[in-house]
Amino acid sequence: MKNVVIIGGDGFCGWPTALHLSAQGHRVAIVDNLSRRKIDRELGASSLTPIAHISERVQAWKEVTGNRIDFFQIDVARDYGALEDLLAMLKPDTVVHFGEQRAAPYSMRNVSAKRYTVDNNIRGTHNLMAAIAGLELDTHVVHLGTMGVYGYAGEGFTIPEGYLPVKVANDEGQWSEREILYPTNPGSVYHMTKSMDQLLFQFYARNDEIRITDLHQGIVWGTQTDETRLHPALINRFDYDGDYGTVLNRFLMQAAVGHPLTVHGTGGQTRAFIHIRDTVRCVALAVAHPPQKGAPVKIMNQVTEQHRVRDLAHLVADLTGAQIAMVDNPRKEAAENDLVVCNDSFLKLGLNPTTLREGLMAETVEIAQKYLHRFDVDAVPCVSTWTGQQKAGIVTEEALHRQIAAE
Numbered sequence: 001m002k003n004v005v006i007i008g009g010d011g012f013c014g015w016p017t018a019l020h021l022s023a024q025g026h027r028v029a030i031v032d033n034l035s036r037r038k039i040d041r042e043l044g045a046s047s048l049t050p051i052a053h054i055s056e057r058v059q060a061w062k063e064v065t066g067n068r069i070d071f072f073q074i075d076v077a078r079d080y081g082a083l084e085d086l087l088a089m090l091k092p093d094t095v096v097h098f099g100e101q102r103a104a105p106y107s108m109r110n111v112s113a114k115r116y117t118v119d120n121n122i123r124g125t126h127n128l129m130a131a132i133a134g135l136e137l138d139t140h141v142v143h144l145g146t147m148g149v150y151g152y153a154g155e156g157f158t159i160p161e162g163y164l165p166v167k168v169a170n171d172e173g174q175w176s177e178r179e180i181l182y183p184t185n186p187g188s189v190y191h192m193t194k195s196m197d198q199l200l201f202q203f204y205a206r207n208d209e210i211r212i213t214d215l216h217q218g219i220v221w222g223t224q225t226d227e228t229r230l231h232p233a234l235i236n237r238f239d240y241d242g243d244y245g246t247v248l249n250r251f252l253m254q255a256a257v258g259h260p261l262t263v264h265g266t267g268g269q270t271r272a273f274i275h276i277r278d279t280v281r282c283v284a285l286a287v288a289h290p291p292q293k294g295a296p297v298k299i300m301n302q303v304t305e306q307h308r309v310r311d312l313a314h315l316v317a318d319l320t321g322a323q324i325a326m327v328d329n330p331r332k333e334a335a336e337n338d339l340v341v342c343n344d345s346f347l348k349l350g351l352n353p354t355t356l357r358e359g360l361m362a363e364t365v366e367i368a369q370k371y372l373h374r375f376d377v378d379a380v381p382c383v384s385t386w387t388g389q390q391k392a393g394i395v396t397e398e399a400l401h402r403q404i405a406a407e
Helices: 014-023 035-043 054-065 080-090 111-135 189-207 247-257 276-288 309-320 344-348 360-370 397-406
Strands: 003-007 027-032 069-073 094-097 140-146 163-169 175-181 211-217 219-221 261-264 270-275 298-302 305-308 324-327
Touching: 003 014, 003 080, 014 027, 014 054, 014 069, 014 094, 014 276, 027 054, 027 080, 054 069, 080 111, 094 111, 094 276, 111 140, 111 189, 140 189, 140 276, 189 211, 211 276, 219 247, 219 276, 247 261, 247 309, 247 360, 261 309, 270 276, 276 298, 298 344, 305 309, 309 324, 309 360
Parallel strands: 003 027, 003 094, 027 069, 094 140, 140 211, 211 298, 219 270, 261 324
Antiparallel strands: 163 175, 270 305
């Protein structure tokens, strides 16, 4: 059993991870400032599934399993003293760090959202590193990063797990080999903060010998895990709005309500995906296999498969009979790209990946249909744009939405 603190444990990935680790017998404490709930109110776009108050959540878990999860409301980016005091009190074996603004579209929404994303994400990560170093704790940090730090330029080779072997020539023409961080190419302010996290981790792993695992995760789909199904108050988030709804969950929601599946641009963007139940399994594996003290940051690609967006749309359309609509791409990105990702680390640790063809898409559609009465059609359009420029001849998602509403 380990003493585990989960920063951001009230969120889409953090909550089911907290339950999963608790079910495995770990002592779990959640640290969260509940900012995701505040952003819901800001956007006027609540989770499709009803999310109980955090006190109700942890009480339901105790009633169902007998396991206790403690909750501490702390803003780790703004209240360093409270974070340091808590770590000094709990002396956790592991801190799982989910406490960052996680949506690329939201981070590009406006100047305020950009500044908030950088302030929250970078300050929170550095406060955590500084506190562990200052307290001289032997705490393993497991951080949820993103595949997006690599960029999506489609170089045509397999993306390694974080590091790239290179050869460097000195002034005398003699070659030597070294390993460097895979060059980052962030496509949004959100992805940029995750790239900056990597440098913070490299420094603190080398300078203070903090044990760190950085998980470069793909796009998460699905909603439920074995643990979140145990009680209505334990149900996980289902975001379908244009800022926080990930592409496959948005497709499945659109299909459930009879809305066309909105494919941005050509739909040729290839992305890495992972089901939420594999997310919690991967984090548990990372917690169970920390790097040695003084070792470089362990980087693991937390993905199970790769698909083009338009292919996903056709999979959902074949499953549900939904129509597909091609709309303007609000992002500044390549129209087409290839993506091949190495995920050997988790496979070697025993992960048996969940794939899209295992029937769980239908399960997600069932969740969407069950809570259809909570659906807000006005939350569907993606209105956050990278450049503010619309391609001629292609309808925006917002314009399509207005057209559908008029009909």
